[in-house]
Amino acid sequence: MNTKDASFIREKRNLILFIISYVINNLVSGVLYDTYVNYLQEVSPSIATSFWSFYGYATFISALILILVPKVGYKKLLIFCSLSCSSALFAVIWFDSLALFYVTTLLALVGVQLHYIMLSPYVAAYTEHFGEKSINWYTRTYYMGYVGYFLATYLGGAFVVKMFSIRAGVTYSAAQRLTEYLENLDLASMGAYLQGNCDVLLVVGFISLLSILPGLFIREERRDYQKLQEEQKERKPLRIRLVEYSRVLLNKYALCYLLYWTFISFAMGLFTSYYTVYLNRNLHIDKATASLMVSISYIAIVLFMFFTPLAVRKMGQVGTICFSMLLSIPFMLIIGLGDRFGSAMVPVVGTALFVRSGLANLSSPVDSSLSMSIAPKELRPAFTSLVNFLSGLVSIVSGIFTGTILFRTQAGYRYAYFIAAVLYVAATLVIGLGLKRFNRETEEALES
Numbered sequence: 430m431n432t433k434d435a436s437f438i439r440e441k442r443n444l445i446l447f448i449i450s451y452v453i454n455n456l457v458s459g460v461l462y463d464t465y466v467n468y469l470q471e472v473s474p475s476i477a478t479s480f481w482s483f484y485g486y487a488t489f490i491s492a493l494i495l496i497l498v499p500k501v502g503y504k505k506l507l508i509f510c511s512l513s514c515s516s517a518l519f520a521v522i523w524f525d526s527l528a529l530f531y532v533t534t535l536l537a538l539v540g541v542q543l544h545y546i547m548l549s550p551y552v553a554a555y556t557e558h559f560g561e562k563s564i565n566w567y568t569r570t571y572y573m574g575y576v577g578y579f580l581a582t583y584l585g586g587a588f589v590v591k592m593f594s595i596r597a598g599v600t601y602s603a604a605q606r607l608t609e610y611l612e613n614l615d616l617a618s619m620g621a622y623l624q625g626n627c628d629v630l631l632v633v634g635f636i637s638l639l640s641i642l643p644g645l646f647i648r649e650e651r652r653d654y655q656k657l658q659e660e661q662k663e664r665k666p667l668r669i670r671l672v673e674y675s676r677v678l679l680n681k682y683a684l685c686y687l688l689y690w691t692f693i694s695f696a697m698g699l700f701t702s703y704y705t706v707y708l709n710r711n712l713h714i715d716k717a718t719a720s721l722m723v724s725i726s727y728i729a730i731v732l733f734m735f736f737t738p739l740a741v742r743k744m745g746q747v748g749t750i751c752f753s754m755l756l757s758i759p760f761m762l763i764i765g766l767g768d769r770f771g772s773a774m775v776p777v778v779g780t781a782l783f784v785r786s787g788l789a790n791l792s793s794p795v796d797s798s799l800s801m802s803i804a805p806k807e808l809r810p811a812f813t814s815l816v817n818f819l820s821g822l823v824s825i826v827s828g829i830f831t832g833t834i835l836f837r838t839q840a841g842y843r844y845a846y847f848i849a850a851v852l853y854v855a856a857t858l859v860i861g862l863g864l865k866r867f868n869r870e871t872e873e874a875l876e877s
Contacts (some may be wrong), residue, residue: 439648440555446643447551450507452577453640457514458541460633463705463720464589465521465537468626471619472532478836479674480534481698482828487538488821491546494539503518503551506543507544507644511637513540518634522627532644550765572731579727585629586705586720606707609714659691682803685863687819689829692856694820698827699835699845704782707842712767714775722779726786732785733867737794745800745868751861765846769816802867
């Protein structure tokens, strides 16, 4: 076997191992956004209602840790992600301390978020010689990641009910009915329910440890991230980099996109982490069914993304984003008014969740493409950094808003959908009016 073939096999092997690790990471992430948040809702409501703020903090920390890649490589950071998540899940089960819950929540989110933001540079590092086929590896990674989300959300909800039934000494169907009105549970039943949640978190903690194995088998070489080292050596002085950042910020199109992303990021923080909390506590849909409804919505994301290229060809970049956002708003309102549908509530709300998730994510690839169209080629890395920084900042503000104002009462979880709908309209107006010249043009629009 020649050197070229050996290198190709090693790169392909490393990509497959990363995907396995990424699927497990997404499985843990699905449990964090479902079972973990629901558990915190009982033991530490202040953290649960501000969960999106912790997501913002984790984004900042993960970005800082990612800078270590030129020094330590990807392999050690992947192992850190696994240890971070598993240790956080074990700690929240075995220790009862409010201060510790703050640490475990942040530690768990750093683990999953670091793994997520590592995806692009890692796949790029091992697909440099794959040409057009490199996009296939990005697609496989994302699709398989959503499989992890689906399994975690669906099986997590059913597993909680099963363990609750065992702990409480009742049948599965009886336990399922009891989870429809958690506020009515007596002390013993609530204790059994919390133990059921802990059982799931414990199992997922061990599953998270399994993702260490693919990380250990990755055959990493110095040259995999050697270019990053060279870039560090050639790093521009701080003054020059600040000037470049200001040039991006002063561009009216960049400011327009940042405003659009501010509205979207804030809106996402109002409901994306609280789907099952709302379905279970406001609409009184049992825990297993609520988790199933949310998990099926992840399938919609994959299905709708198949139509993204067609939508862009027909409507352009900006047109696709405006279309998907505006069309998803009625389904958000249906979710918020779910209890108005009586006996048809579950199928109606479930369908609305499915379609909203699909529509909202149909334009996700276009978002990335449009943002790169706005910034001049040499400033795209700087603009990407600004967008991510803003996303983290807005996530923190959104989490503070939900924790201190919106979710002070249970009705706030319903109002979140209405507020988010208004923010979606505002975001559509901003991008539709401010960036319409980028609908089918890229650099030419910026230069004119």
